[in-house]
Amino acid sequence: MPESRSFLQYLLITAKGLAMGAADVVPGVSGGTIAFISGIYEELIETIHNFDLGFFSLWKKDGFKKAWKQYNLSFLVALFLGVAISILSLAKIITFLLTEHPILVWSFFFGLVIASILYVGKQITSWNFKVIVSIIIAAAIAYAITLAKPIGTPDSTWFLFLAGFVAIIAMILPGISGAFILLLLGAYEAVIGTLSQLGDGVSKMNWDLFSGAFLKLCVFGIGAIVGLKSFSGILNWMFKHHKNIILAVLTGFMIGALNKIWPWKEVLEFRVNHNGEEIPFLEKSVLPGNYPDEAQIGLAILFMSLGFLSIFILERIAKKKETL
8 A cells, every 4th residue: 555645646536436436326337347447446445354443453552643544544535535425416416317317317327237248248258167157147136136026115224224235345346336236126216316315405404304314324324334344355355266257247147137227117016205205116127119108219229329338438448547
């Protein structure tokens, strides 16, 4: 880890955090992938893995400044400040777009995931029986999850904790986004909506709105922290020692989960949220011709292409970085 950094260097780390936050808000792009491309992945994993209760012992023994520096916390604070700013800024925009232009938003996400499948799949260096079976099993499991009812409602505390616990994997393992996992759990729109409410509470000085959203996000955040510490060492080891199998599982997982992001849906069952509003709970994918409203096929194809090109551009940036 670097001994010291200048203010401008920490500003650059915050900028990388902004990019990671933007990626994690969008299903299909991984914040871990952005960290990998921008050259901070190994430092991020090492810093998270090393952070433990020993920080407080060192603080007591040698002082707060020494402990802070030893555990590289300036790096984490600069990075996650950027992540938080980005997520809070984009949440309201995405909430609005999901309400007003759902087909176009899901089409963009669909294109992102198609490109992510190709991007992650291409990194498999050795194709063998184990790899192929891993892809098939992972795809089958993910597809089965998309057909099932969500395991809980985003209004329940335990479900928010679980969502945070599972989604944080994206910050550790390049290839799949936390937002994508939230989609599979049926919690994506609720979490994005809560982030939007938090922003509204701050901007409108509405304490009730802010406190309700903040409490939910605290539960989600605690789940994320527990998940991060639980899996950082394990997943880092697996990625280093069983990379092809992990990449195969991620590829299959995204293939099977495409059903969840298909833009044209028919609502089979509604649920009532905490505001008394009726919102979709269980949906099934339908062909554009069977969609009850305007299918917007031309625009959907355009936005799928834009989503696909976004990952393609990221891949080109990564290749340029490797050749420098």
